[in-house]
Amino acid sequence: MSAVLGSVIGFERERLSWAAGLRTHMLVCVGSALIMIVSIYGFSDALGEHVTLDPSRVAAQVVSGIGFLGAGAILARGQVIRGLTTAASVWSVAGVGLAVGGGLYIPSISATIIILLILAGIKPLEKRFIAYHQRRHVTIKVRRGQLTLGIFNQALGVSANRVKQFIVQPSEKEEYDSVYVVFSRMSPQEYGVIRSKFKDIPGLESISERASDEDIDPYSW
Structure with a gap:
């Protein structure tokens, strides 16, 4: 499921020939889902009377660790910076993967639809009304x-x-x-x-x- 949702967003970036395209978004989404599953279920054997488990600790590292991919998606040429939107989409896809891994299917599907609308649906409006200036x-x-x-x-x-x-x-x-x-x-x-x-x-x-x-x-x- 995370691969499918990641591919939906990645396809929109791939269509515009950005460095972080279809495969990158799919991998980020699947990887973050796996990390979330491991965070929730991977350490159950270690639980005991004096051992507690916080599943959010491992998952939290995805949110901060995904920054290295976001930095790689941003292209800096002199005073021109490009790729901020793609970097944000990679970061958002990581959140979708975490939601899938945590079993939050409706929020993950809803977020995917909203992200896709932001990337593809708002761009024509942006060009028409904002890019006029x-x-x-x-x-x-x-x-x-x-x-x-x-x-x-x-x-x-x-x-x-x-x-x-x-x-x-x-x-x-x-x-x-x-x-x-x-x-x-x-x-x-x-x-x-x-x-x-x-x-x-x-x-x-x-x-x-x-x-x-x-x-x-x-x-x-």
Whole structure:
């Protein structure tokens, strides 16, 4: 049962090609169920008049020990951190396994359904209503040495407070520098106002842009 419930959640992560996918979630769920069973029934022979048993002690180690898998699911690239949701799903699956091992079948099935709804069902709503306000990544090519943060802020005016990151990558071989700018989350209309001010940037050669809900990684270029 724990393998089935773990596979339901793991399949959703596998579909998105995350490192912790189908097999990882199944193993975590089965392993935690086994640990719970051992914690409850594995030491019954040791019980006696002066020996008591606390089944929660071994099971509690799953909750803290599963952190090493969660850390492995989180990918850190420069200033970009990804995989927090997958790490949380692995941790949640461990809880499902403990519930199955403890014989709490209805709570474990209910938790699986709720976790699946959170991972797969809420994501479209998140994209529609929350991701509407996105960070904007802009790559600007300007003539060498002509654009600084002060000049850029002057060109944008009051919109300069939207600048989250400003990275200049000088070019030794070409006559143009590459400037990478991240703007804080804003609606398309707000970004349209900023975009109209790009024409005031001195030495401007070209602009490329994309919308994203992640921070820029200055080491990825």
